[in-house]
Amino acid sequence: MADSADQEFAYQEFAYQEFKAARDHLLRHRGDLDGARDFPRPRAEHFNWALDWFDREAAGNDAVALRVVDLDTDGGVLRETALGFAELSRRSDQVAGWLAAQGVGRGDRVLLLLGNRVALWETMLAAIKLGAVVIPASTLLSPEDLADRVARGAVRFVVAEAALVGGFAAVDGLGTDWTGITVDGPAEHWLRYEDAYAHEGEFRPSGATRADDPLLLYFTSGTTSSPKLVQHTHRSYPVGHLSTMYWIGLRPGDVHLNVSSPGWAKHAWSNFFAPWNAGAEILIVNQPRFAARPLLDAMARLGVTSFCAPPTVWRMLVLEDLTRWKVPLRELVGAGEPLNPEIIERVRDAWGVLLRDGFGQTETTAQVGNPPGIEVRPGSMGLPLPGYEIALVDPLTGVVVTEPGAEGEICLPLASEPLGLMTGYQDDPERQAEATAGGFYHTGDVAFREADGYVTYVGRTDDVFKSSDYRISPFELESVLIEHPAVAEAAVVPSPDPVRLSVPKAYLVTAPGHEPDAETARSVLEFARARLAPYKRVRRLEFAALPKTVSGKIRRVELRGREHDLHGGPEAPARGPGRGTTEFWEEDFPREQP
The missing domain is CATH 3.40.50.12780 (ANL, N-terminal domain)
Structure with missing residues (x-):
């Protein structure tokens, strides 16, 4: 022994x-x-970040590790909680011991559905110490999203806020075997997280944690497709x-x-x-x-x-x-x-x-x-x-682009052993093979590199489009548009056009004090025209809310689909119901034509 x-x-x-x-x-x-x-x-070969790093650094360390401040609607402080490193180490040991007593073991999948509250950090540390696999989830997910995560994530335990328990009604019909643990309130058939604070006994890990054991499973936010399930290890994310x-x-x-x-x-x-x-x-x-x-x-x-x-x-x-x-x-x-x-x-x-x-x-x-x-x-x-080492790869030929200023997909050479790269997409061999084709991890993002190595973002491979045979970066156009004082947010997508195949169209959210009307549209179009090359010119705009993922990223894929529905698509540009109700084209302002 x-x-x-x-x-x-x-x-x-x-x-x-x-x-x-x-x-x-x-x-x-x-x-x-x-x-x-x-x-x-x-x-x-063996590494457990919570045990081998956090606890070691926390020993005798009373400096504040976590401070959570809750404000009311007027900005007043409702409560403020501050915990030192040593205290968090002790509390996470207690939670780990209690979770182990409830049956949480090495490799078990734990769905974490908590807001920014102390229990989130305690549970993360505790789960790492136990060797469990954490599946973090947003508190804004729909019941259908939760059912998908429980099923695809093979979840055995759920730690969720009491107010969110009702969202698991759809999960109950899946026939999956999982145990619920509720935070900040009771729920029928769910264990109470607060009971962990009464747990007694010294926590002892069940054994060594291999650095390449799974630690986290993340569902991506799905900006262009259905969420992917990304797996990280005790090495890839902590290190x-x-x-x-x-x-x-x-x-x-x-x-x-x-x-x-x-x-x-x-x-x-x-x-x-x-x-x-x-x-x-x-x-x-x-x-x-x-x-x-x-x-x-x-x-x-x-x-x-x-x-x-x-x-x-x-x-x-x-x-x-x-x-x-x-x-x-x-x-x-x-x-x-x-x-x-x-x-x-x-x-x-x-x-x-x-x-x-x-x-x-x-x-x-x-x-x-x-x-x-x-x-x-x-x-x-x-x-x-x-x-990290970065290579820019031509998406069509798979050849590494070396000329300064030439665009390519941002890729990580797998032979360089990228420090924080995932181990793969869980149970999705097709996506995994596509993402690692040719000896690279493919990010799906396009950039160009200057002679001295500086990398400039162009856009997602799905978002970059052609207009009159010129490649258009939405990000570049959006950066110009938000310089206008009337524009708070902007998203540029291709709008089908019978002559140019497509033209850049901007969806705009107005800043406070500005109206989404023709006068503002004229001003924005003039502003952009003066700052963009003719082939990049924003020729249409529409004032509308921008569709976003739960994590706040703009879903241009939805806007592209809307453009296809409105204007018929490049294969039949005359089809479609016509313009949006707050849409303006440069043709609406004939005096501004060159």
């Missing part, structure tokens, strides 16, 4: 020291990307998010705020692994409905040093006079979709801090980015991050 305990301690110590060496190397090489890329990769930590620029003791909903990969990126890899505090600000001013008030009061938000949030924040809030910010980043240069400039003018872009996916961690200390090029995503 003693030999077994000694052996266990030996591999845990090795895994800890190996991970710490990699983390510390990246911290030392802040601002030195070339030096950072030479970090020693953790390759231990992989060293690249994310480096991109954000996190340091021990930072107060890090990330606006992201639980259930999506970005939440694990920036609200779990990356901050705690660095030893930073995770700050959560919960609002009944997003409002910029209360969030900014909380950031100033709580001393936020690093802040991450998706472009949707940044677009709302820049509508405020940001100079009114004195926040000790050092790092600002955006992720989820590319950042428009106009937003970056507005933030820098207000706060004097550069808002930096980055790129990654549910299938990976941060692949490309602008980490602290490098030159930031307007419109560029930056450079490959530590742990």
Whole structure:
């Protein structure tokens, strides 16, 4: 028995020291990307991030690890909970022991349906310690979505908020064998999570965790197709998010705020692994409905040093006079979709801090980015991050594109062992084969690279389209459109045209104080025409709400389908009911014709 305990301690110590060496190397090489890329990769056969890293770093550490602030509708503080690293380590041990007593074991699938509450972090840590496989899910999913996740995810346990239990009625008819655990309230036939706090006895893991054992199963947000089920391991996400930590620029003791909903990969990126890899505090600000001013008030009061938000949030924040809030910010980043240069400039003018872009996916961690200390090029995503090599591949020929400025699909050479790459799409061999064809992982995103390696995003392979035989990047056109003061959000798609095959059409959401009328349409079209090459000209626009995934990404695939229905499709462009009720074409303003 003693030999077994000694052996266990030996591999845990090795895994800890190996991970710490990699983390510390990246911290030392802040601002030195070339030096950072030479970090020693953790390759231990056995690794359990919660046991071998978090608990070791938490021992005797009372610094705040997690602070959750709940605001009311007026921005007042309803409650504020702060837990230190040592306390979270102890509480997650207690929850792990209780879950084990309920039958949760190594490899069991646990569906996690919780908002930003302390139980979410306790359960994540506990599940990792147990070797269970976590399936994070959004609290906004429909009953049909939940049934799909339980069935395709082969779920054995569900941990959900009491208010969401009713959504599982459709799941009950599946005939699957699962156990429900409810948080913050009772539910018939469900166990009570709060009973975990009364559990007694020291938690002992059931055995060693292999680094390549499955840890997470993520359903993608489905911007262009049905959700895929992405599998990550105890190595790919905990270790992989060293690249994310480096991109954000996190340091021990930072107060890090990330606006992201639980259930999506970005939440694990920036609200779990990356901050705690660095030893930073995770700050959560919960609002009944997003409002910029209360969030900014909380950031100033709580001393936020690093802040991450998706472009949707940044677009709302820049509508405020940001100079009114004195926040000790050092790092600002955006992720989820590319950042428009106009937003970056507005933030820098207000706060004097550069808002930096980055790129990654549910299938990976941060692949490309602008980490602290490098030159930031307007419109560029930056450079490959530590742990990643990038190749641009012609989608038609499969040949690597090497000419500066030539476009290609962003791909990861599999031979380079990408740091945070998934192990694959669960139970979907066709998608897996397509995603890894030719010795590359294919991201489905198009970019071009400058001679010195800087990568600039063009668009999703499904979103880039041709007009009069010219390739059009929706992102480039959208970046111009949102510079207009009347435009809060924009999405560009091809609109069928009998002459040009298709023309760029913009769906727009107006900013406060502007009406979705002909006068605004004329102004926006004139503005875009003056700033875009003739072949890129936005020739049609429509004021309408933008369809989005639950995680907030624009579903251009729906808008493309709507254009086909309205205007008949390129094969028969005369068909269709005609224009939308708030749609305007450049032909409506004849005086503006060249």
